Amino acid sequence: EAGVAQSPRYKIIEKRQSVAFWCNPISGHATLYWYQQILGQGPKLLIQFQNNGVVDDSQLPKDRFSAERLKGVDSTLKIQPAKLEDSAVYLCASSLDPPGTQYFGPGTRLLVL
Amino acid sequence: AQTVTQSQPEMSVQEAETVTLSCTYDTSESDYYLFWYKQPPSRQMILVIRQEAYKQQNATENRFSVNFQKAAKSFSLKISDSQLGDAAMYFCALRGTNAGKSTFGDGTTLTVKP
Numbered sequence: 066e067a068g069v070a071q072s073p074r075y076k077i078i079e080k081r082q083s084v085a086f087w088c089n090p091i092s093g094h095a096t097l098y099w100y101q102q103i104l105g106q107g108p109k110l111l112i113q114f115q116n117n118g119v120v121d122d123s124q125l126p127k128d129r130f131s132a133e134r135l136k137g138v139d140s141t142l143k144i145q146p147a148k149l150e151d152s153a154v155y156l157c158a159s160s161l162d163p164p165g166t167q168y169f170g171p172g173t174r175l176l177v178l
Numbered sequence: 179a180q181t182v183t184q185s186q187p188e189m190s191v192q193e194a195e196t197v198t199l200s201c202t203y204d205t206s207e208s209d210y211y212l213f214w215y216k217q218p219p220s221r222q223m224i225l226v227i228r229q230e231a232y233k234q235q236n237a238t239e240n241r242f243s244v245n246f247q248k249a250a251k252s253f254s255l256k257i258s259d260s261q262l263g264d265a266a267m268y269f270c271a272l273r274g275t276n277a278g279k280s281t282f283g284d285g286t287t288l289t290v291k292p
Contacts, residue, residue: 096278107182107269107282108223121279156223163278164211169223
């Protein structure tokens with residue numbers, strides 16, 4: 066069974082630029098999560114989708130971050146404009162349903178200069 | 179609101195010995211799940227063990243076991259017969275059953291000495 070796929074794996078941009086990350090969850094998983102993991106900290110949930118609807122985006126900085134999950138499968142997370150403090154690893158995870166075990170992708174490491 | 183606290187930023191253990199990682203949590207939900215995840219350096223986060231809060235019996239997975247104390251809101255991970263491959267960052271996580279929102283602790287870095 067294929068795992069959670071993410072791309073790109075690494076991205077370096079300058080502040081005020083925009084960037085987008087892509088996630089393809091495990092086939093059949095209805096719930097998709099985006100986390101931000103700053104170096105030395107645990108993952109922080111940015112947004113949670115159930116199919117193509119948003120369940121929780123309370124910690125998403127909506128003035129600069131946006132996410133969508135069209136057709137309830139793939140998802141993209143966008144940052145526009147990026148700030149230095151956005152430097153982090155962005156993790157995507159999926160589960161069959163909300164209480165189910167989450168499976169994580171390899172993450173996208175973002176460096177904002 | 180949910181909180182997860184891991185009070186040990188770093189731990190070390192001698193190969194073949196036993197180590198216990200601590201985790202305390204707080205939640206207003208009556209039903210929830212607790213997890214331990216392992217994140218090796220520059221590698222993917224993987225599930226180590228999972229505990230349903232309604233189950234009194236502590237979960238075990240081979241060399242990994244938990245000590246779940248619901249009243250004390252404590253959820254520690256015991257690694258027996260430690261191996262070099264166990265070296266990683268370990269995260270404790272809490273997930274409520276209502277909306278499934280997850281909260282992670284800040285992790286414990288485990289070093290295994292040969």
